[in-house]
Every structure is written in C-alpha cells, then in structure tokens.
Amino acid sequence: MVLVFAETWKGQFKKSTFEAVRYGASCAQMAGSHCTALVMGACDNPSELATHGAENIIHVSDAGSFEPHAFAGTMADIAQKDGAKALVIAGTSNGKALAGILAIKANAAAISQVIALPESMSPLTVERSAFSSKGLEICASKAAQTVLTLIPNAIGMTEVSPGAGNLQSAGMSGTALAVPGEQTVASGSIPLPEAERVVSAGRGLKAAENWGMVEALATVLGATTACSKPVSDIGWRPHSEHVGQTGIQINPQLYIAIGISxxxxxxxxxxxxxxxxxxxxxxxxxxxxxxxxxxxxxxxxVVPKLTEALKKHFA
Ligand SMILES: Cc1cc2nc3c(=O)[nH]c(=O)nc-3n(C[C@H](O)[C@H](O)[C@H](O)COP(=O)(O)OP(=O)(O)OC[C@H]3O[C@@H](n4cnc5c(N)ncnc54)[C@H](O)[C@@H]3O)c2cc1C
Structure with a gap:
C-alpha cells in the first residue's frame, strides 16, 4: 500500500497535494496495490482526492494545525497498521518538516527531492535531484518502508484512473512537541512553489519603484513575482519573493529573469x-x-514592449 500525506491549507487541498496523490496512485499501480490518502485537520471535501486516484481516504479531523511531531507520529502509526511500503509527501515547507521526523519514527528510508516515478517498486528505486539541482542521483531503498519527498511541480499531474475514495475516520495518535502559533501569509497571487509562471527581477532594475513593469508583465501572464537575493536583502522586495539556494526553490513551466546575472x-x-x-x-x-x-x-x-505585445496576443 502507498500512503500519501494530503496537505491542506484553510480546508482546501494544495495543487502539490493532487500531484502527490496522483504520484502515489501511480506507484500503487506499479506495485499492484492501492493508494491511501491521509488528510489531517480541517478539510472541506476529502472525497475530492478520489478523482486523483485515492482508493481510500483517511480523515483525521481532530488534528488541528500542522505540528510535525504530532502529524509524523500519527502518519507512522497508520503506515505501520496498514502496511504501507511507500510514504509519499509533497516537498512543501510543511512536507519537508514532516518527512524527516516521519522517517525516524517509522525507521524508514528517506529519499528527498524526488523528480520522477520510481524505476522499480521492489526495491524502491527512484531518481532524485542532487547538488542543488546541478546533478541527479538514482537512489534505491534498503528499508521496509520509504518516505519519498517530491519536488513540487517537477513531476506534474501523472495520468491516473479515479479511485474508489472510501472515506474513513481516524484519531490523532502522535504527540505535539511544539505549539503552532497564528500564521500570516505573504500577499500575492499563487504561492511561488506552486506557480506555473514566474516573473523575477534582480538588481538590474536599480530601484524598488521600478517594479511596476515587472508586476504588469506578471499580471498579463497570470504569473507570480520573484526576485534575486540582493533585491530582498536591500528591501526592494519582500523576503518571501527571494528565490535561489538560500531562498525558495521553484519549478515553474516558465521563468522570466529580468536584470538578474x-x-x-x-x-x-x-x-x-x-x-x-x-x-x-x-x-x-x-x-x-x-x-x-x-x-x-x-x-x-524590452519589458514594457513585451507586456504590450502579450496584451495584444491575449486580447
Ligand atoms: C552563500 C550564498 C547564497 C546565496 N543565495 C542566493 C540565492 O538564494 N538567490 C540569489 O538570487 N542569490 C544568492 N546569492 C547571491 C548571488 O551570488 C548573486 O550575488 C545574486 O544572485 C546577484 O543578484 P542579481 O543578479 O540581482 O544582481 P547582480 O549580480 O548585480 O546582477 C544584475 C544584472 O542586471 C543586469 N542589468 C543591469 N542593468 C540592466 C538593464 N537596464 N536591463 C537589463 N539588465 C540589466 C546586469 O548586466 C547584471 O547581469 C547567494 C550568495 C551566497 C554567497
């Protein structure tokens, strides 16, 4: 059985969750087993995951806000009880926090930065990104259970048949070691890790007040804006837009870099x-x-002309 952590935000599934559930369903098909999605906390419509290939959906409605120790303990217990071999998690910031603790609790192998469907399910062998995306590695698990963390957007929505979506309830069994506080979200359209299109600019733009043309181009394309590290260090743009090795790692369909070296x-x-x-x-x-x-x-x-040309193209 393949168990997928189905992350939610304000009761809704993220796009990276659908990607992870489809990935889990594809793995299950390869292994001749089935895919179970685990939803923890408030969720408006858990059954939605059936269309993405979930055969079973376990909803732990009393989970509260994300706390990695409590969530990992609960997921490890369910994985143990149901005999899950692969534990699939989208590599969001919560997903990454969950994966390491889960691997320890389940005594499972941890393969992070996964970018493809497994080459084999037994032993579980899969390609991952290495060296800050400068290299690739084929990694084979030696453990009975393996935690796979997927790079969001890297694999995309694999083709799957809908699952039965049998809905079950479960309770929390993990123990929290921290108290989650109130979360504030950076404003903006689609969060950077999930964005299909990103328009990004660097120090070549010379001043914060010149970002109007970047935003105009992003608006025409339905893109999210990003920036280089010095730009956020200087304070021209918020840190939430900083992409790179020390910032957010992204995998959009389109990345436009303006005035970035x-x-x-x-x-x-x-x-x-x-x-x-x-x-x-x-x-x-x-x-x-x-x-x-x-x-x-x-x-x-270049940028205002490009924006005008795209406006005409999409008109
Ligand atoms: C440990 C470490 C971690 C780092 N992590 C990150 C990271 O996560 N993300 C990151 O971005 N950087 C990171 N950096 C910094 C990185 O090394 C670069 O210094 C930084 O990316 C440069 O930003 P930039 O391209 O905006 O600025 P610059 O290097 O100043 O480049 C500006 C560019 O704009 C061009 N330009 C100037 N005028 C115009 C114009 N009118 N029209 C078009 N182009 C123009 C120039 O030709 C130049 O190529 C890190 C550095 C270190 C040491």
Whole structure:
C-alpha cells in the first residue's frame, strides 16, 4: 500500500497535494496495490482526492494545525497498521518538516527531492535531484518502508484512473512537541512553489519603484513575482519573493529573469524551470548559458514592449 500525506491549507487541498496523490496512485499501480490518502485537520471535501486516484481516504479531523511531531507520529502509526511500503509527501515547507521526523519514527528510508516515478517498486528505486539541482542521483531503498519527498511541480499531474475514495475516520495518535502559533501569509497571487509562471527581477532594475513593469508583465501572464537575493536583502522586495539556494526553490513551466546575472546560487533555485527566458543588457551575463531564450537589451525598453505585445496576443 502507498500512503500519501494530503496537505491542506484553510480546508482546501494544495495543487502539490493532487500531484502527490496522483504520484502515489501511480506507484500503487506499479506495485499492484492501492493508494491511501491521509488528510489531517480541517478539510472541506476529502472525497475530492478520489478523482486523483485515492482508493481510500483517511480523515483525521481532530488534528488541528500542522505540528510535525504530532502529524509524523500519527502518519507512522497508520503506515505501520496498514502496511504501507511507500510514504509519499509533497516537498512543501510543511512536507519537508514532516518527512524527516516521519522517517525516524517509522525507521524508514528517506529519499528527498524526488523528480520522477520510481524505476522499480521492489526495491524502491527512484531518481532524485542532487547538488542543488546541478546533478541527479538514482537512489534505491534498503528499508521496509520509504518516505519519498517530491519536488513540487517537477513531476506534474501523472495520468491516473479515479479511485474508489472510501472515506474513513481516524484519531490523532502522535504527540505535539511544539505549539503552532497564528500564521500570516505573504500577499500575492499563487504561492511561488506552486506557480506555473514566474516573473523575477534582480538588481538590474536599480530601484524598488521600478517594479511596476515587472508586476504588469506578471499580471498579463497570470504569473507570480520573484526576485534575486540582493533585491530582498536591500528591501526592494519582500523576503518571501527571494528565490535561489538560500531562498525558495521553484519549478515553474516558465521563468522570466529580468536584470538578474545568473549567479550559481540563484540558478540553484530556478534551474528546474521548464522554460527560462533571460532579459539582460550584458550579452556575457551567465544567465544566458542557462536560458532557453535570451533577450540582450535594456529591461526598461524590452519589458514594457513585451507586456504590450502579450496584451495584444491575449486580447
Ligand atoms: C552563500 C550564498 C547564497 C546565496 N543565495 C542566493 C540565492 O538564494 N538567490 C540569489 O538570487 N542569490 C544568492 N546569492 C547571491 C548571488 O551570488 C548573486 O550575488 C545574486 O544572485 C546577484 O543578484 P542579481 O543578479 O540581482 O544582481 P547582480 O549580480 O548585480 O546582477 C544584475 C544584472 O542586471 C543586469 N542589468 C543591469 N542593468 C540592466 C538593464 N537596464 N536591463 C537589463 N539588465 C540589466 C546586469 O548586466 C547584471 O547581469 C547567494 C550568495 C551566497 C554567497
């Protein structure tokens, strides 16, 4: 059996949750078993996971807010009871916190940064991203249970048949070691780790007041905005937009980098993007080596023209 942690936010599933459940259903199909989704805390419609391949859905409605020790203890107990071999988690910030503790509690192998369906389910063998996305590794589990943490957006929505979605209830068995506080969310459209399109800008934009053209381009594309580290360090943009090795790691379909040099620490967080477009005044900017498309030019001329052209295209 494959057990998937079905993360929610304010009672709703995240896109990365659907990706994880579909991944779990595909693994279960490979293993000739079934996929069970575990929902902890408030959830408006747990049965929604059936369309993503969940055969069983266990809802622990009294779980409260996310606390990794309590959630990991409960998930480890359910995995043990139901004989789960693979424990699948989306690599969100909560997912990453859960995965390590869960692996310890379940005495399971932990394979993080997974980017593909398993090559084999016995032994569980899967490809993962390594060296800050600069390399790949094929990792084989030697343990009876394996925790897999998926990079959000890296695998996408695998094709699955709907599951039966048998709904069951369970109680919390894990113990919390911390008290979750009130959470405040950065404003903005789609959170960066889940965004399909990202428009990002760097120090080449020269001042905070020049971000209007970045936002205008993002609006036309339905994209989320991001920035390089120095930009958030200076305070031109909030830290929640900082992408890279020390910031958020993203895997959108489209990443547009405006006035960003393409330092290795920046690329470490964005090189999983499917299509990269770099706009830079310097033809020697390192970003052009990592980009699929490059525009050598002054961002202050190129970006407004690009926005106007896209507006006409989408009109
Ligand atoms: C341990 C460590 C961790 C780090 N982690 C991160 C991280 O997570 N994320 C990150 O981003 N950085 C990180 N950095 C910093 C990184 O090394 C770079 O310094 C940083 O990415 C550079 O940001 P930038 O490209 O915005 O600025 P710059 O390096 O100053 O580049 C600005 C670019 O804008 C171009 N430009 C200038 N004017 C224009 C114009 N008018 N039109 C178009 N282009 C123009 C320039 O040609 C240049 O390429 C880290 C560094 C260290 C040491």
């Amino acid at each position: 393409g330092a290795i620490q920046h690329l470490a967080g964005v090189s999983g993007s499917k299509v990269i477009v770099a706009i830079n005044i310097d033809p020697e900017a390192p970003f052009f080596k990592a980009a699929d498309y490059g525009v050598v030019g002054d961002a202050f001329e």
